[in-house]
Amino acid sequence: xxxxxxxxxxxxxxxxxxxxxxxxxxxxxxxxxxxxxxxxxxxxxxxxxxxxxxxxxxxxxxxxxxxxxxxxxxxxxxxxxxxxxxxxxxxxxxxxxxxxxxxxxxxxxxxxxxxxxxxxxxxxxxxxxxxxxxxxxxxxxxxxxxxxxxxxxxxxxxxxxxxxxxxxxxxxxxxxxxxxxxxxxxxxxxxxxxxxxxxxxxxxxxxxxxxxxxxxxxxxxxxxxxxxxxx
Amino acid sequence: xxxxxxxxxxxxxxxxxxxxxxxxxxxxxxxxxxxxxxxxxxxxxxxxxxxxxxxxxxxxxxxxxxxxxxxxxxxxxxxxxxxxxxxxxxxxxxxxxxxxxxxxxxxxxxxxxxxxxxxxxxxxxxxxxxxxxxxxxxxxxxxxxxxxxxxxxxxxxxxxxxxxxxxxxxxxxxxxxxxxxxxxxxxxxxxxxxxxxxxxxxxxxxxxxxxxxxxxxxxxxxxxxxxxxxxxxxxx
Amino acid sequence: xxxxxxxxxxxxxxxxxxxxxxxxxxxxxxxxxxxxxxxxxxxxxxxxxxxxxxxxxxxxxxxxxxxxxxxxxxxxxxxxxxxxxxxxxxxxxxxxxxxxxxxxxxxxxxxxxxxxxxxxxxxxxxxxxxxxxxxxxxxxxxxxxxxxxxxxxxxxxxxxxxxxxxxxxxxxxxxxxxxxxxxxxxxxxxxxxxxxxxxxxxxxxxxxxxxxxxxxxxxxxxxxxxxxxxxxxxxxxxxxxxxxxxxxxxxxxxxxx
Numbered sequence: 106x107x108x109x110x111x112x113x114x115x116x117x118x119x120x121x122x123x124x125x126x127x128x129x130x131x132x133x134x135x136x137x138x139x140x141x142x143x144x145x146x147x148x149x150x151x152x153x154x155x156x157x158x159x160x161x162x163x164x165x166x167x168x169x170x171x172x173x174x175x176x177x178x179x180x181x182x183x184x185x186x187x188x189x190x191x192x193x194x195x196x197x198x199x200x201x202x203x204x205x206x207x208x209x210x211x212x213x214x215x216x217x218x219x220x221x222x223x224x225x226x227x228x229x230x231x232x233x234x235x236x237x238x239x240x241x242x243x244x245x246x247x248x249x250x251x252x253x254x255x256x257x258x259x260x261x262x263x264x265x266x267x268x269x270x271x272x273x274x275x276x277x278x279x280x281x282x283x284x285x286x287x288x289x290x291x292x293x294x295x296x297x298x299x300x301x302x303x304x305x306x307x308x309x310x311x312x313x314x315x316x317x318x319x320x321x322x323x324x325x326x327x328x329x330x331x332x333x334x335x336x
Numbered sequence: 337x338x339x340x341x342x343x344x345x346x347x348x349x350x351x352x353x354x355x356x357x358x359x360x361x362x363x364x365x366x367x368x369x370x371x372x373x374x375x376x377x378x379x380x381x382x383x384x385x386x387x388x389x390x391x392x393x394x395x396x397x398x399x400x401x402x403x404x405x406x407x408x409x410x411x412x413x414x415x416x417x418x419x420x421x422x423x424x425x426x427x428x429x430x431x432x433x434x435x436x437x438x439x440x441x442x443x444x445x446x447x448x449x450x451x452x453x454x455x456x457x458x459x460x461x462x463x464x465x466x467x468x469x470x471x472x473x474x475x476x477x478x479x480x481x482x483x484x485x486x487x488x489x490x491x492x493x494x495x496x497x498x499x500x501x502x503x504x505x506x507x508x509x510x511x512x513x514x515x516x517x518x519x520x521x522x523x524x525x526x527x528x529x530x531x532x533x534x535x536x537x538x539x540x541x542x543x544x545x546x547x548x549x550x551x552x553x554x555x556x557x558x559x560x561x562x563x564x565x566x567x568x569x570x571x572x
Numbered sequence: 573x574x575x576x577x578x579x580x581x582x583x584x585x586x587x588x589x590x591x592x593x594x595x596x597x598x599x600x601x602x603x604x605x606x607x608x609x610x611x612x613x614x615x616x617x618x619x620x621x622x623x624x625x626x627x628x629x630x631x632x633x634x635x636x637x638x639x640x641x642x643x644x645x646x647x648x649x650x651x652x653x654x655x656x657x658x659x660x661x662x663x664x665x666x667x668x669x670x671x672x673x674x675x676x677x678x679x680x681x682x683x684x685x686x687x688x689x690x691x692x693x694x695x696x697x698x699x700x701x702x703x704x705x706x707x708x709x710x711x712x713x714x715x716x717x718x719x720x721x722x723x724x725x726x727x728x729x730x731x732x733x734x735x736x737x738x739x740x741x742x743x744x745x746x747x748x749x750x751x752x753x754x755x756x757x758x759x760x761x762x763x764x765x766x767x768x769x770x771x772x773x774x775x776x777x778x779x780x781x782x783x784x785x786x787x788x789x790x791x792x793x794x795x796x797x798x799x800x801x802x803x804x805x806x807x808x809x810x811x812x813x814x815x816x817x818x819x820x821x822x823x824x825x826x827x828x829x
Contacts, residue, residue, distance in 0.1 A: 189630035235418035281616035299735030301760030335421040336464025
């Protein structure tokens with residue numbers, strides 16, 4: 106196993122072009138998905154947090170449960186949507202990076218929304234009276250709180266990013282793992298492992314972990330800086 | 337003058353969690369005199385203030401202002417100031433924006449408000465890094481900018497040291513002089529005497545006594561108030 | 573030689589099998605075709621059954637698999653236009669160097685399988701309805717067994733692709749049927765070596781079919797046909813023959829003229 110690890114490190118160090126193309130695509134897909142999921146999930150979570158409507162508790166339970174959506178199931182669902190034989194087949198999106206972004210976005214919206222809902226609801230308890238005293242209602246109040254706790258929402262966003270970059274089931278099904286087109290880190294690791302080419306798989310695995318670590322570290326630094334600056 | 341006062345509470349009561357916190361009461365607040373609401377912890381002062389300000393809906397009865405749309409004409413300062421993670425100036429601007437003040441005037445009015453409470457030096461600083469006393473003054477600046485007819489204050493100096501307390505009381509006095517009706521709850525007798533023109537004494541959710549400040553001190557008429565004053569005296 | 577490099581004019585989607593992809597054939601073959609035609613070929617590699625399914629749904633323009641009976645059914649049912657034979661490769665039986673079933677180097681696959689069953693030596697099967705799995709079941713039938721009934725604890729269904737199945741076989745020191753291509757590029761062999769090879773019955777025929785545009789109007793018929801024409805042409809066939817791993821040729825072109 107040590108050989109495999111060293112082999113992996115060597116591949117990373119020699120900046121193998123194919124490897125870095127795969128890394129670049131993985132980042133592009135997962136980061137895009139995170140951006141869309143954040144734009145959809147944050148307002149959704151905030152709205153549920155401050156809203157008062159019938160069935161609210163049920164909605165919260167369902168949202169939390171959706172955090173555990175199995176990636177393969179999402180992949181299958183999106184595949185059926187985008188397949189030529191399916192309702193959105195005309196778009197010709199199957200087996201392209203946009204399809205992968207769509208699948209991952211669906212996968213992580215519940216995560217970001219559920220975590221945002223919790224964070225906003227906790228913060229709302231602190232802000233609610235003062236905001237209502239100033240005449241700030243409903244949606245505007247939710248957005249104000251959302252913006253005010255933006256740095257702690259980084260945690261929710263990072264959770265979504267972590268899930269997206271780690272999953273293989275959804276991107277495999279809707280992307281097809283096409284060499285040079287839709288092959289990302291996780292699907293390559295799966296492929297190379299099944300071919301018995303462990304050094305490459307390990308090399309990619311290390312890159313993947315390093316990237317996720319780096320992003321988390323950056324987010325922590327941002328949170329600390331914000332804490333010092335804004336209190 | 338088309339003001340929102342007098343405020344009439346008609347048969348207003350409030351119950352929550354199976355307990356009655358405010359017994360049905362009738363109360364009228366007129367313009368002019370600053371009203372201090374006095375009472376022990378748990379007497380219902382905070383709840384009464386929130387009923388008047390509209391943060392809570394009464395279980396029975398109604399809270400009636402003299403004209404429609406009283407929202408902008410009142411403001412409230414809480415025991416613990418709640419500030420947004422923005423500069424002090426931005427917090428005041430936010431309140432002005434929420435009140436519908438035209439964008440062109442917001443900065444000017446905000447700066448004037450900070451000036452009034454002596455916080456001009458802190459305009460650009462993040463509100464949340466200010467001291468407790470400074471944040472409470474900022475809360476008052478936020479209220480001042482709105483030029484409210486009525487200013488509710490719920491134990492505004494309970495968490496502050498004597499120096500900060502004096503600064504806050506000075507600002508409240510300035511509000512009073514400017515014509516804003518002050519409605520303030522406190523359990524400090526000294527503060528009541530310094531700032532109030534009349535006292536409403538609350539005991540277990542009922543108005544036990546209401547009197548001008550000179551008649552209430554040194555000797556309240558009701559037995560509950562008398563007991564309270566006697567017990568509180570060491571801390572006045 | 574001396575052909576101009578064509579600008580990329582479009583792409584086609586080819587559904588093929590994991591074993592073909594993993595053999596590395598496409599990485600060798602496709603750049604040649606792409607440079608000459610300007611058509612980018614995107615290969616989605618799945619099991620044979622799934623690849624044909626992709627063709628039926630119209631999610632691929634061309635299917636390129638190795639299961640003759642299923643391919644002919646595909647065309648007969650109207651999903652494909654016409655089947656062209658392209659090349660064949662062969663399967664080999666791999667097993668532990670210690671040879672617990674005492675196969676002893678025979679070239680007879682049927683005899684070999686019978687010995688495995690008699691000895692109840694561990695055997696790893698793909699069990700995933702792939703072309704390889706299909707071929708494996710056929711060989712058991714030729715050996716006189718209905719493997720679904722005659723199996724025992726020695727017969728392990730991994731339900732996965734060729735690579736993972738070989739991983740399992742290497743891990744358990746079991747016998748397994750694999751295509752030569754995957755075996756040659758498989759790096760995790762453990763103690764496994766080739767036990768039986770060369771039997772005619774181990775040959776594995778590949779066919780290529782254009783998905784029927786009559787069933788799916790959006791199929792890229794011209795570009796798909798260009799790919800098929802090329803792969804059965806003298807040039808394409810030569811390119812297939814030229815693909816070697818460790819000096820060994822993997823695929824033997826046999827397109828009919």
